[in-house]
Amino acid sequence: MFNAFVLETNFYTILFNLWVNVFLAMRFKVVLLFLFLQFISCAQTYQQVKKRFDNYINYHGSLNTLVQIESDKIIFYNTQKQIIFVLVKDDWQKMALLLKTLPEDSLEKIYLNKSAFDKYKAPTRNSVKKNLSELKIIIDPGHMAGNLNMAHIEQKFLHFTKQNTPMLKQDSVDVAEGMLTFETAGVLKNMLQEKGVTVALTRKENGTTFGCTYDEWFKNFKKKTLDSLLAIKKITAQRHKQLISENASKFFIDFFKDYELQQRVRVINVFKPDMTVIIHYNVDEKNTDWKKPSDKNFCMTFIPGCLIADNIKTTQGQLNLLRLLLTDDLDESEKISGLVVNQLSQQLKIPVASKTDATYLSEHCLASSTIGVYSRNLALCRMVQSPLVYGECLYQDSENECYNLMQNTETVYGIKTNKRVVLAAQSFYNAIIQFYTK
Ligand SMILES: [Zn+2]
Known part of the structure; x- marks a missing residue:
């Protein structure tokens, strides 16, 4: 027993x-x-890296003499055809992970010094898929205007009058892109926060990414900024003198617009987002002067790529190129952008732009293999260090849109806006949820 x-x-x-x-x-x-x-x-295969370079980055062969992608190494040359950087295939994976994890100054050190690179251990990689509550998303509402006056200064407005266009359905139409983008970003932010996502906006209402309005910046920081740029020889005495004398409107176009974009990039990269969502509203490029409605209306999205020699002159430019070559940023940007453009088309019921629908698409962009997604050499596309979607929701000057965009019939999360903006926000939201849950 x-x-x-x-x-x-x-x-x-x-x-x-x-x-x-x-x-x-x-x-x-x-x-x-x-x-x-x-x-x-x-893992970064030769085929993946070569495909990114050939199909997305190397715009019309403009990097042919400066970058060589071989099956066992990547080589960068300067304009005198001297080798300035070599990365053997065994180090691609480690470099890709360092590019996603190290701060910019450390990256510059390991880029310029091979023994500094060798001293770093390859970091472990976080999984791409995260719970929504672990995600950090930054939304950039394009431009700055929170009123028509600022929209005129930044030249991002529509002003149609019956005087110019007798067929207009009302006395006048006034639309400011910066207001539409800010309302869209606000609605989207609330929708994502309800799902537990950590969300930041790059700017406040009628604000620049310096944390103040343009008027405030112009009054308090213009002189200080120009003086310090002169002191470090970033601008000449002649340009300094000229810029100092310019009024707010002229100074915005001549200097501030591009200067502020660099700050926008900084704000985004400091946040270390898992994804960057850049929101814009387009116009018909051929409807120049924008005095009357257009019969065209399309949606499209932009992703990084289309680089030229000038973009990789500096160490920072070369590191950006390496990031686009070696990490998944481009692939993921294409994926989210494809989902966004598809949603914009479905929700707003407008067609997706094909390459022949705009001159800049056929002449200054490379069409990706996803319909409606184009590589374009925009400062934000180039320098934002995360997967991104740069969405152009619709044509503001379309005769089917311009009257609706002036409405204030909707109140969503306390934000006064119109039906088209709510649908645009919904499109971004649906695409982001699809991206992280499929
Ligand atoms: Zn825009």
Whole structure:
């Protein structure tokens, strides 16, 4: 009886141990499979890197003499055809991970010094897919205007009058792009926050990304900024003198517009977002002077690429190129942008722009393999260090849109806006949820 019990116990113990071992082995296999998949998902093959360079980055061969992608190494040259940087294939993966994890100054050190690179251990990579509550998304509402006066200063407005266009359905139409983008960003921010996402905007209402309005910046920081740029020889004495004398409107176009974009990039990169959502509203490029409505209306999205030699002159430019070549930023930008443009088209019921629908698409962009997604050499596309979507929701000057964009019939999350803006925000939201849950 005792023996039988022992035997029986042993039998069950063996059975239990067997089961535990099978479970552990399976778990080990699952862990191995998971690690393998992780490795696969961040492994950078020659074909991937070459495809990114040929199909997205190297605009009409403009980097042919400066960048060479070989199956076992990447080589950068200067304009005198001297080699300035070599990265062997064995180091691609480590560099990709460092590009996603190190701050910019450390990246410059390892880029300029091979032994500094060798001293770093390859960091472990976080999984691309995260819970929504772990995500950090930054939304950039394009431009700055919170009123028509500022919209005129930044030259991002529509002003149609019956005097100019007798067929106009009302006395006048006034639309400011910066107000539409800010309302869209506000609605989208609230929608994402309800899902637990950490969301930031790059600017406040009628604000610049310096944290103040343009008027305030012009009054308090114009002289200080120009003086310090002169002191570090970033501008000449002649340009300094000229800019100092300019009024707010002229100074905005001649200097501030581009200067502020650099700050926008800084604000985005300091936040270390998992994704950057850049919101714009387009116009028909051929409807110049924008005095009357257009019969065209399209949506489209932009992603990084189309680089030229000038973009990779500096160390920072070369590091940006390496990031686009070696990390998944481009692939993920294409994926989210494809989802966004598809949603914009569905929700707003407007067609997706094909390459022939605008001159800048056929002449200054490269069409990706996803419909409505174009590589374009925009400062934000080039320098934002995360996957991004740069969405051009619709044509503001379209005769089907311009009257609706002036309405204030909707109040969403306390934001007064119109139906088209709410649908645009919904499009971005749907696409982001699809991106992280599919
Ligand atoms: Zn815009």
